[in-house]
Amino acid sequence: MKQLPRRRPLTTLVAALGLSAAVALPAYAEIRIGLNVPLTGFAAVDGKSALEGAKLAVAQANAAGGVHGEKLELVIYDDQAAPKEAVPIATKLVAKDEVVGAVSGSYSGPTRAAAGIFQRAKVPYVVAYAVHPEITLAGDYMFRVASMGEVQGRAGARLVADLGKKKVGLITVKSDFGQALAAGFKEAAPKFGLDIVGEYEYALQDRQFGAVVSTIKAAKPEIIYASGYYFTAGPLVAQLRAAGVTAPIIGQEGYDSEKFIEIAGDAAEGTLVTTSLDRDSESPATKVFLADYRKATGAGADMVAASTYAATRVLIEGLEKSGGKGGEALKSAIAAGTFDTPIGRLSFNDLHEVRKDIQVQVVRDKTFRRHSVISDPVLLAPPGRPAS
Amino acid sequence: MLALELVAQGLVQGSIYALIALGLTLVYGLLRILHVAHAALFTLGAYVGVMVYNATGNLPLAFALAMVVAGLAGVATFRLAYQPILSQPPFVALIASIGLYIAAEETFRVVFGASGLSFATPPLQGQVALFGGIQFKTAELMVMLGTALIIAALGWLQTRTRVGVACQATVSDPQMAESFGISLRKVRDINFFVGSALAGFAGVWVALLNNLVEPTMGSVPSYKALAIIVLGGLGSVRGTLAAALVLGVVEAFGTIYLGKLLDRNAIAFAFLILVLMLRPQGLFATR
Numbered sequence: 001m002k003q004l005p006r007r008r009p010l011t012t013l014v015a016a017l018g019l020s021a022a023v024a025l026p027a028y029a030e031i032r033i034g035l036n037v038p039l040t041g042f043a044a045v046d047g048k049s050a051l052e053g054a055k056l057a058v059a060q061a062n063a064a065g066g067v068h069g070e071k072l073e074l075v076i077y078d079d080q081a082a083p084k085e086a087v088p089i090a091t092k093l094v095a096k097d098e099v100v101g102a103v104s105g106s107y108s109g110p111t112r113a114a115a116g117i118f119q120r121a122k123v124p125y126v127v128a129y130a131v132h133p134e135i136t137l138a139g140d141y142m143f144r145v146a147s148m149g150e151v152q153g154r155a156g157a158r159l160v161a162d163l164g165k166k167k168v169g170l171i172t173v174k175s176d177f178g179q180a181l182a183a184g185f186k187e188a189a190p191k192f193g194l195d196i197v198g199e200y201e202y203a204l205q206d207r208q209f210g211a212v213v214s215t216i217k218a219a220k221p222e223i224i225y226a227s228g229y230y231f232t233a234g235p236l237v238a239q240l241r242a243a244g245v246t247a248p249i250i251g252q253e254g255y256d257s258e259k260f261i262e263i264a265g266d267a268a269e270g271t272l273v274t275t276s277l278d279r280d281s282e283s284p285a286t287k288v289f290l291a292d293y294r295k296a297t298g299a300g301a302d303m304v305a306a307s308t309y310a311a312t313r314v315l316i317e318g319l320e321k322s323g324g325k326g327g328e329a330l331k332s333a334i335a336a337g338t339f340d341t342p343i344g345r346l347s348f349n350d351l352h353e354v355r356k357d358i359q360v361q362v363v364r365d366k367t368f369r370r371h372s373v374i375s376d377p378v379l380l381a382p383p384g385r386p387a388s
Numbered sequence: 389m390l391a392l393e394l395v396a397q398g399l400v401q402g403s404i405y406a407l408i409a410l411g412l413t414l415v416y417g418l419l420r421i422l423h424v425a426h427a428a429l430f431t432l433g434a435y436v437g438v439m440v441y442n443a444t445g446n447l448p449l450a451f452a453l454a455m456v457v458a459g460l461a462g463v464a465t466f467r468l469a470y471q472p473i474l475s476q477p478p479f480v481a482l483i484a485s486i487g488l489y490i491a492a493e494e495t496f497r498v499v500f501g502a503s504g505l506s507f508a509t510p511p512l513q514g515q516v517a518l519f520g521g522i523q524f525k526t527a528e529l530m531v532m533l534g535t536a537l538i539i540a541a542l543g544w545l546q547t548r549t550r551v552g553v554a555c556q557a558t559v560s561d562p563q564m565a566e567s568f569g570i571s572l573r574k575v576r577d578i579n580f581f582v583g584s585a586l587a588g589f590a591g592v593w594v595a596l597l598n599n600l601v602e603p604t605m606g607s608v609p610s611y612k613a614l615a616i617i618v619l620g621g622l623g624s625v626r627g628t629l630a631a632a633l634v635l636g637v638v639e640a641f642g643t644i645y646l647g648k649l650l651d652r653n654a655i656a657f658a659f660l661i662l663v664l665m666l667r668p669q670g671l672f673a674t675r
Contacts, residue, residue: 043502044502044503045503207594208401211397215644234506234600235597235598238513238598265509
């Protein structure tokens, strides 16, 4: 008689895979907060920074005695930056881990997918650096500490004007973020009398920009506003400089990684970046964060680490005000609060989008240094909740 | 003036496409396999090139090792993955090839990390000004020269040496070639070695141009090179070369003038559909 194949090895494997997703399983926790981060897959670099940021915030809070004497536990899941992973993770955090609040240390795709689940469960969800507009529209339990693309785009236009330039070359990455930045930039451009002399788009997979570089060179802009991420911006900036383009280049949060400087090399010098972390800040919140982060990880912090740390801090300070309670009490505490974080002083509007300054950093001697701060509450006002 | 610069940039990109697609054409001509995993050897070459250069500072050595490692990996791919399934219908090999490519991409990620590698001090980054004020990065100029040289050398080998003639004979009639004492196995090994070494060569150039080597850098070339060999008339070396250069130039113009409508990486396929409608045998096929 033929025997059926044994199933045990497969089930064991599946169980092991499932377990490996949950890095920290507390024995029993007093107060649990959830975190979804991409620890594997294409976004793993950002996931690592985000994880370190969140862990640092929790460790500091616990070292200071926890929240009302109760210890905090961070429950971490790897979402691989994939929406299909985020849904079961959010469900698990809500139903099994019973977190009082959660932080997204991930990209827009998975964060959007998880948002609805946290909203239905009335679990406050603080989003660190995912910028898609739909996220906060999921409901009033959503909070975002990152400035939306269109806000950063407006800040870019203002920076061009502050630098005394008029003729702008626009290079846009074909992603939601790139489109939102370009929309914000173009919306504010007439206000500052800017003239867009050339406008080009590229795909996220592109690393060779020969054609765009040649064309932008021919258009002779005084300054270039180019959106992208370190892996596209590094090659782009290097190729612009190699072709003899000397106009200043303005990038955004996506550039804010030491990897950008590593890839672009000497060409990175002088690149301006509108972002949320000021490495030369005098604010105690920023200085403590930068020092502790370096002590904990041995590396310099980037925008993603600082933003995820800030998001986690917002949740923890909210818990301190709500007396450790989640739900409605925590939501109201966060909505009404003002928070001093390494990405500046934050408060939220009626859509729970952040109000904060935009930091301008410049690459000098292979590090990001302070260039200026854009503090203009009217220009940088995030969109409010649409009337329904 | 701008048009001239765009043509030049198109030729730089086209040279890279040519190097990658050539190996694919060699394999297709010989075995009728659509070898998607070829792009993994391009990535492998790039990693080897960057690591060897960072360790030794010797660029020729980096190129040589990248080509040898990619070449040997190509032969191993053939022997371990394709040879056992040669008697199966072609789609079996195609599926194996796609699986192999995905596995390779994940292996690069696990072994070398997701964020990729860069040259510590990238070589050949200087600028060269040509007639008419066209400015090139040294690496851009060298990639065109390097491609032209290596392809000329291959052409010479193929027509003037015993091994080359044996390869050609095997492509046109394997059974007859075998009966004349040509070892099929040897010819196939040589073919995979040469084709894969070219991909590794291309990988190092792309690393030099972008100063970034990532696990996923082969994903766009993997399917674009397929479009190129179809455009070139499947299995024709000259057709592939011409198609690669034409596509490079079409993309350069397309990025600027159609960029809003059509993604650069979609242009290859729009162009492919157009050509197949008008000339189903491919742009440069003789038959």
